[in-house]
Amino acid sequence: MSVLSTAAGAVKNWWWFIIKGLLFLTAGVAVLVRPLEGYVGLSLLFSLVILAVGITQVAFAVSNRAHLKGWGWSLASGILDIAIGIYLYMYPLVTMATLPYFVGFWLLLRAFYLMGFAMDLGDAKVSGWGWLLTGGILVAIGAFLVLYYPVAGAVSIVAASGAAFLVGGVVNIFLAFKLKGVHQKVQALA
Numbered sequence: 001m002s003v004l005s006t007a008a009g010a011v012k013n014w015w016w017f018i019i020k021g022l023l024f025l026t027a028g029v030a031v032l033v034r035p036l037e038g039y040v041g042l043s044l045l046f047s048l049v050i051l052a053v054g055i056t057q058v059a060f061a062v063s064n065r066a067h068l069k070g071w072g073w074s075l076a077s078g079i080l081d082i083a084i085g086i087y088l089y090m091y092p093l094v095t096m097a098t099l100p101y102f103v104g105f106w107l108l109l110r111a112f113y114l115m116g117f118a119m120d121l122g123d124a125k126v127s128g129w130g131w132l133l134t135g136g137i138l139v140a141i142g143a144f145l146v147l148y149y150p151v152a153g154a155v156s157i158v159a160a161s162g163a164a165f166l167v168g169g170v171v172n173i174f175l176a177f178k179l180k181g182v183h184q185k186v187q188a189l190a
Helices: 005-010 015-031 039-063 070-091 093-125 129-148 154-189
Strands: none
Touching: 005 039, 015 039, 015 154, 039 070, 039 093, 039 154, 093 129, 093 154, 129 154
């Protein structure tokens, strides 16, 4: 296997990030449009979004395992998301009581994942990696706001969560198109 075919294979399923981005955007819009629905709706939505994001993360990791350096971290991140999503869905009362902490820490983990991916793109000299890093930092700021103000009430948590979901969606879609560009460039060289 040549270096070019390895690189092309590593980003062949770039479109999974579009799906993840659309899930994030849908969650963000839903949370912001219906802020007074309360914790029940947010906890159910949050558990389903985490579960779906985990499934897409596992699918991306498994489909790229032969080509993606460190694919195990991506797989572990997806499995953790699936486990958290199932747990939150099965125990909605626990979820409602601890929702700000789950949202905050989960968004923080997603932010670190995005920042790490940005650094990998930077190492590979992919242009625009700084925007992805900035997006990851913005998601982290949103996560810290959720964690810092857990008692401030449902509206502030809902607003901060919705904003962080929207930023996460945009950043994942941006990442997808960056990976698509890398894939096309490598294909052209092959």
